[in-house]
Amino acid sequence: MLEFAQETKAQLVRWMIHLRREPFNMAFNLLNPVILLIFMGGAFQGLAQDSVGGDYRAYLLPGVLALTVFGNSMAGGIPLLFDKENGFLLRLMSAPITRVSILVSRFLAININTSLQCLIILGLGFIFGIRIATGVGGVLTLMVIGLLLGFGVTVISLILAFILENHGDFFAILGISALPLSFLSSAFVPVDSLPVWMRLIAWVNPMTYTIDAMRSLILSGWHGSLLAQMAVALVLFDGAMLWFGAKVLRRHLA
Amino acid sequence: MSNAVIRIENLTKRYGLVTALDDISLEVERGTIFGLLGPNGAGKTTAVKILTTLARPDGGKIEVIGTDILKDPVRVRSLIGYVPQELTVDPYLTVQEHLRYYADLYHLSAVGKDSRIREVLGLVGLAGYENRRARYLSGGTKKKIDLACGLIHRPPLLFLDEPSLGLDVQARRDVWSYILRLKEQGTTSFLCTNYMDEAERLCDIVAIIEHGRIAVIGSPAQLRSQLKRDVISIEIASADEHQRKELEVLEKAVSQLRIVQGTVKNGTQLKVYVESNEIALPQILQSAASLSIPIRTITYSRPGLDEVFLHYTGHPFADERKIDA
Ligand SMILES: Nc1ncnc2c1ncn2[C@@H]1O[C@H](COP(=O)(O)OP(=O)(O)OP(=O)(O)O)[C@@H](O)[C@H]1O
Ligand SMILES: [Mg+2]
Numbered sequence: 013m014l015e016f017a018q019e020t021k022a023q024l025v026r027w028m029i030h031l032r033r034e035p036f037n038m039a040f041n042l043l044n045p046v047i048l049l050i051f052m053g054g055a056f057q058g059l060a061q062d063s064v065g066g067d068y069r070a071y072l073l074p075g076v077l078a079l080t081v082f083g084n085s086m087a088g089g090i091p092l093l094f095d096k097e098n099g100f101l102l103r104l105m106s107a108p109i110t111r112v113s114i115l116v117s118r119f120l121a122i123n124i125n126t127s128l129q130c131l132i133i134l135g136l137g138f139i140f141g142i143r144i145a146t147g148v149g150g151v152l153t154l155m156v157i158g159l160l161l162g163f164g165v166t167v168i169s170l171i172l173a174f175i176l177e178n179h180g181d182f183f184a185i186l187g188i189s190a191l192p193l194s195f196l197s198s199a200f201v202p203v204d205s206l207p208v209w210m211r212l213i214a215w216v217n218p219m220t221y222t223i224d225a226m227r228s229l230i231l232s233g234w235h236g237s238l239l240a241q242m243a244v245a246l247v248l249f250d251g252a253m254l255w256f257g258a259k260v261l262r263r264h265l266a
Numbered sequence: 267m268s269n270a271v272i273r274i275e276n277l278t279k280r281y282g283l284v285t286a287l288d289d290i291s292l293e294v295e296r297g298t299i300f301g302l303l304g305p306n307g308a309g310k311t312t313a314v315k316i317l318t319t320l321a322r323p324d325g326g327k328i329e330v331i332g333t334d335i336l337k338d339p340v341r342v343r344s345l346i347g348y349v350p351q352e353l354t355v356d357p358y359l360t361v362q363e364h365l366r367y368y369a370d371l372y373h374l375s376a377v378g379k380d381s382r383i384r385e386v387l388g389l390v391g392l393a394g395y396e397n398r399r400a401r402y403l404s405g406g407t408k409k410k411i412d413l414a415c416g417l418i419h420r421p422p423l424l425f426l427d428e429p430s431l432g433l434d435v436q437a438r439r440d441v442w443s444y445i446l447r448l449k450e451q452g453t454t455s456f457l458c459t460n461y462m463d464e465a466e467r468l469c470d471i472v473a474i475i476e477h478g479r480i481a482v483i484g485s486p487a488q489l490r491s492q493l494k495r496d497v498i499s500i501e502i503a504s505a506d507e508h509q510r511k512e513l514e515v516l517e518k519a520v521s522q523l524r525i526v527q528g529t530v531k532n533g534t535q536l537k538v539y540v541e542s543n544e545i546a547l548p549q550i551l552q553s554a555a556s557l558s559i560p561i562r563t564i565t566y567s568r569p570g571l572d573e574v575f576l577h578y579t580g581h582p583f584a585d586e587r588k589i590d591a
Contacts, residue, residue, distance in 0.1 A: 015373045018370050018373055019370060019371050019373070021370065022366070022367050022370030022371055023367075023371075025366075025367070026356065026359065026363075026367055029358055029359060029363065030358050033358050033399075034358070098352070098354065099350055099352045099354050100354045100356065102315075102320055102350065103348065103350055103354045104371065105320060106318045106319070106320055106343060106346070106348040107343060107368070107371040107372055108340050108341075108343040108344035108371075108372065108373070109371055
């Protein structure tokens with residue numbers, strides 16, 4: 013157990029060093045959500061007034077948060093793929109470590125990074141006058157919801173890191189996954205205003221439940237049923253991904 | 267108990283249709299430097315990956331430090347150091363951070379960790395580089411980081427896959443002297459190499475491997491003396507076009523001599539393998555004179571490992587590398 017902690021911490025420290033010495037990377041990651049929040053929020057303020065009511069930026073904030081969590085978690089496996097490509101991973105595997113420590117350390121690093129980004133976005137929202145209706149408790153709950161969504165997506169990313177042969181494929185998948193999933197949810201407009209076929213997909217999209225719960229916390233207050241729906245959806249999603257991930261990764265990390 | 271730290275019996279490894287290792291058996295004795303010498307694609311890296319538990323063999327029985335690699339790979343990993351063929355440094359980390367990282371992966375205790383790191387850095391000549399980031403260091407220095415990381419846990423057995431690949435003369439000498447110093451401290455090394463001189467200089471025992479098969483095993487001196495032949499190298503002095511034709515004529519004439527066992531043309535040079543220099547030299551000079559081919563230099567030497575390679579595989583080492591590369 014102590015040895016597991018030691019090897020996991022060593023690997024986590026390495027990822028944190030990357031984060032610290034690569035600040036532009038994080039800035040670049042934040043570019044998309046910031047553009048969405050500030051410019052799209054501003055541009056559609058007038059148009060959206062009637063359909064969503066109130067401040068469109070505040071309406072967009074949960075979608076932007078969920079999109080950040082998704083994008084960041086989904087991209088989180090890439091450094092492992094690089095390690096695999098340049099032989100670093102193989103050398104790591106020649107050490108007497110528990111294979112799970114590779115996954116756990118990367119997992120922690122991704123989610124620390126995601127949480128930092130979400131806090132920055134919330135801070136930015138604050139500057140633009142968005143006040144979280146549920147206060148500090150709400151902010152903490154938002155972070156927890158982000159982690160719940162991030163968990164399953166991170167597992168998907170780790171699976172991709174091990175089954176894909178090169179990072180080009182990974183970037184391609186990354187590029188085409190985020191935007192459609194956001195449009196097929198309540199990120200930008202209420203689900204009810206979507207065409208029927210899109211609504212069907214939105215119903216099975218865990219992003220929808222994430223965003224609905226986050227939105228209630230930001231705009232109105234504590235809604236038990238929305239939070240419960242979100243919890244069930246995300247626990248199911250995370251459980252399914254974990255089961256699938258354990259199956260796939262066991263083969264690749266023997 | 268025998269003194270073998272590595273024992274390989276009938277190891278076979280296939281990648282699809284390619285047989286990377288074909289029924290290999292060998293033993294490595296404690297405290298020695300064992301060299302696997304062969305051209306590109308011979309199967310050296312494959313062998314190391316199997317011995318370091320990173321690839322599974324398709325057949326055979328392998329023991330590393332008395333442990334079956336398939337039954338207890340974790341124990342094997344804790345007892346070996348591995349320095350891969352390619353550089354594996356992380357550009358973002360400093361030298362010191364690399365060593366801390368591997369120290370923790372090998373579960374070194376906090377007590378004495380820093381002093382061990384200092385010791386290893388001193389050994390590979392990286393003292394003073396602690397806080398430099400790998401990104402800004404030269405290839406040779408990066409290789410030294412890799413080497414240091416492989417030593418951090420004082421492994422009794424070290425795997426070095428082409429340790430001097432891409433290094434300049436000075437850095438190669440440095441790396442060689444670290445490896446020899448480790449041997450003095452009792453470390454066993456299993457070394458893969460592409461270079462004849464590296465094998466001659468470092469290895470107690472050399473196995474020549476080609477197409478996944480071991481052609482011959484022995485100490486460099488044994489291998490050379492088994493050949494029972496000397497080498498005469500001839501260079502001729504004439505214009506480029508003529509040179510090639512004249513060299514061919516000379517080769518034909520010389521190979522008619524009874525004392526000559528074989529010839530190899532290598533650029534502007536003709537190598538002649540003979541039983542004895544003393545008898546062959548005048549005869550070769552005479553046939554050159556009678557053909558009036560002007561000789562620029564003629565030298566003779568005891569055979570090196572490249573002649574050993576030629577003898578056991580039937581073709582020169584250098585050619586093989588060109589074909590595969
Ligand atoms: N992962 C792999 N998949 C398929 N074929 C492989 C794989 N690894 C090695 N091979 C093949 O096995 C053979 C031996 O390769 P190996 O890397 O062991 O050679 P090597 O002696 O280390 O060569 P080099 O001096 O170039 O490093 C080659 O034909 C190579 O193409
Ligand atoms: Mg190799």
